[in-house]
Amino acid sequence: MSKNIDARGKNCPMPVIMAKKEIEQGGKFFTVQVDNKIAVENLRKFANSQGYEVSIEQANGDFNVKFSNGCEECEEILAKVENRKPLENWCVFVNKNTIGVGDEELGQSLMKMFLYTISESSSYPKSILFMNDGVKVPTLNKQAIEHLKKLEEIGVELLVCGACLNFYGLQEKLSVGKVSNMYEIVEVMKSAAKVITL
Incomplete structure (x- = not known):
């Protein structure tokens, strides 16, 4: 500067x-x-x-x-690249708009806090995958979207199921990430050392 x-x-x-x-x-x-x-x-x-x-x-x-x-x-x-924390060979599979079973508002808040915690951690997942009800996170959860944007800037791959977006009528509301498909998402899962499912 x-x-x-x-x-x-x-x-x-x-x-x-x-x-x-x-x-x-x-x-x-x-x-x-x-x-x-x-x-x-x-x-x-x-x-x-x-x-x-x-x-x-x-x-x-x-x-x-x-x-x-x-x-x-x-x-x-160059300074940003040098300060970038490493991506690790694991991925997160998000198949719901919430974390856990119970109160929906609490579950959405937990999802937001999970993504914030990941964005502030010492290392990052290689990919975050969104399917089924999970596609509502990068489309409707405004606070979660801000954390996802930070992760995407860092280099984390965000793949969002296109068929799921179509099913829920959310194609035009995707705010972050890339529209993907079952084949690509499965290949990412297969190549990851571990998959964390929320």
């Missing part, structure tokens, strides 16, 4: 010294705010001498001198 350094009101060479300190601390992407053109030119020369690209924006009489060394978007993506 780009850092902002406020050097307005500081005489040269202070803005350059502040930029130098940021580079020495490993900063690759940062902006130095200054309020005069002399500081802008000095920062431009310094950036070039350090192998940084520089761009300048003027706003309300001040100048934003942006330093960059590489691809900021790539760095952010």
Whole structure:
């Protein structure tokens, strides 16, 4: 993430010294705010001498001198990948809209909490499979859907039975996951080291 350094009101060479300190601390992407053109030119020369690209924006009489060394978007993506927890060779089979037998509202709440717990755990399943009444989770359970979206972003495969969606008339309400079929779901189960059925 780009850092902002406020050097307005500081005489040269202070803005350059502040930029130098940021580079020495490993900063690759940062902006130095200054309020005069002399500081802008000095920062431009310094950036070039350090192998940084520089761009300048003027706003309300001040100048934003942006330093960059590489691809900021790539760095952010790489950081996410490096911090990603591992997917493990197990899957979850969801064949009901609830967990357990009894009160339906409690069962739906338990489903939401189960998915939240999985999304916050130290490792993740390779896949979550939804069939029969279970297809109501990625279509109607709004809070569960938020947890599922997080899991999908992490890389967990979410497969939702297309025939089941058609049966319940929920084709247009699928908010997360991929429409799948019996063959694909069975193949995922066969290849998993273990299957947890809710």
